[in-house]
Amino acid sequence: MHIGAIVSLAGDRQRDDTSFVRRYSRNGRGFLTGTSRAYLDILGQNLLERGTAKLRQFDSVSIRTISETPASTSLLPARSAKSTNFITAWESAVARHLQEGAEQLLLMRIGSYSDLDYEGFLRFHLQRRSTLTQAYGPAGALDLALVNAECLRGTDGPYRKVLSTFISEQERFFYDGYVNPLNQPQDLRTLVEDGLAGRCGLQPVGNQVSPGVWIGAGAQLDPSVSVCGPAFIGEGSRVADGCSITGSSSIERDCEVDYGTNVDQSCVLQGVYVGVGLNVERSVVSPKKLFHLDRNVEVQIDDERLVGTTRLATLSRAAAFGRGNAE
Template identity: 35%
Template sequence: MELGAIIITGNNQPKNSGQISRSNGTRSTRNPSTLSASSYPIAFWDLLGHSVLERTIERLRRFGVELISVFNNQESVASISHGEPWEKAVIEHARNGVERILLITLGAYSEFHVDDLMRFHIENACRVTNVSDGQEPLGITLVESKCVANHNTPLRNRLTALVSCSCNYEYTGFLNRLASPADYRQLVQDALAGHCDIKPIGKEIQPGIWIAECVRIPRSVRVLGPCYVGAHTRIRPGALICPGTALERQCEIDCGTIVENSTILPSTYLGPGLHVSHSLISGSRLIHLYRNLDVELGDTGLLGWTQNPASLRVLAALGSLFTFAGAPGMRVPTPSRVPAALDYIRGNGYLG
């Protein structure tokens, strides 16, 4: 087998950033690039239906790479002392007849061509080829298996020793380093605008409007492209989905809510009558990218998880103000007003 690939995740996360944590507290004016870490890196986040990790694997397979292993490099001290799993996998690949191994530390999103990289590597008789954008490495290395097989020294030490004789392949194509939530949002916008190879998972029902399977959108909802609505997402009557918005899978957008130029991550619920703009939301956690706000709104009942939507509690408290349910085909009116808590939140600059 000529080429195998090993993808390493977890050890190239943004510095104290890139994660939507669910910590307590109300408001923070920290820059979103300094958010506290959570349990998974940006490469795992859904992005128009598939994560960057999934898209990287799909891209490698299109180039004919069949042997692909994925490792999360967040191991215990004990396991590291005996060699990390990905290092052992590299050696096993080499011993099993793989001629060259592509090591990808998954942080940045790039669209490098494996064929071009292989051609450069072979024509220059390189033992190790590192990919960079001309300024910084991209965490992509192509190594000859004979350089790593049958050695007793740790693999990372051998790769370091080979730096002096390694080749540099300069990549000049599309690149997003995914170093922050703002980078992630930029990648979403670039994908919706067709500036990169990322294609939304779903059907383009109108130019720039992508809808995945099992989506529920009433006729009173306005959807303006470019935008994306993920699988099993429900949008309630009177809502407005504006350009640049991505609603990932299993979300629920309640009555009369406006979502503008934002990403709503999977299984997130947005309450009625909100105006969310230039934001990234996961559950009850909101990051406003323009105002540098990082806020937890779980106690307000306006944001949350679809498994236990807060709208039921809100509607129970405000049942005398508007009708939510009715006979089939009955138009459901947009709420005439929203909870008093929302006035406080808007007044403090959390939304809109």
């Protein structure tokens, strides 16, 4: 059976970044915007790569990726949705999959994380002989659906309008396993901790050099560095002498942690430089920004001697965003 997958990259809402200090009264939404969460490395690999790797476990699958607009709110395009670049790309992706003989369409959005078994989801869909099946977790609909491609062949008008007629009659696949919405920095921190502790299927990418400590390819740690597991240091990252990494912390790829800095219970995102003699505790650090998990405060840091971007990160980011949309 051939599966045609359409992978949507969750859109990011724009916001004003001029404030030096930003306090979130509710949940810290906004810190992870600006680049798609799909490209955000978590324990050495981003969600797009992890998601497509799971899709390739099907015997026959073709994958197309499209970027959503910031206003997109639903996995399934609405019947009344106005034409946008996303809608046009979505319609085109459906048409291409149908032309290539796809028997089932798998629709998914990259932006959250779950351990849902795609093959089990497909079996349920086929056993029920369903036209449309959507996955649901304890908190509601998940960003995953299957569509019998036959119902879209030979139809008049946009595919989204045809598909919308089946939404009210959809089958629901209830999943009670691990789900992390990744809506806020605290969710990211929880996912890292759970991955390092083996509480979910998110595996660190690297070699386990001692119990609970993973090191990515080409990472360099000075012999004086103290690492207390669980911990993760990503590919190509460098940790200078006198540093300590503790408390289930993660240092993603292409980072540099400079002399005498302590990282505890924190996540340093890909391509970040962390300066000399700092104590980074209970924080998520991105280029020029730090989010304190307990105080729910984001601080913009313009002094690159404290927090900045490494040269390797610039090269890697350019390569990642230069990729095509179809495979």
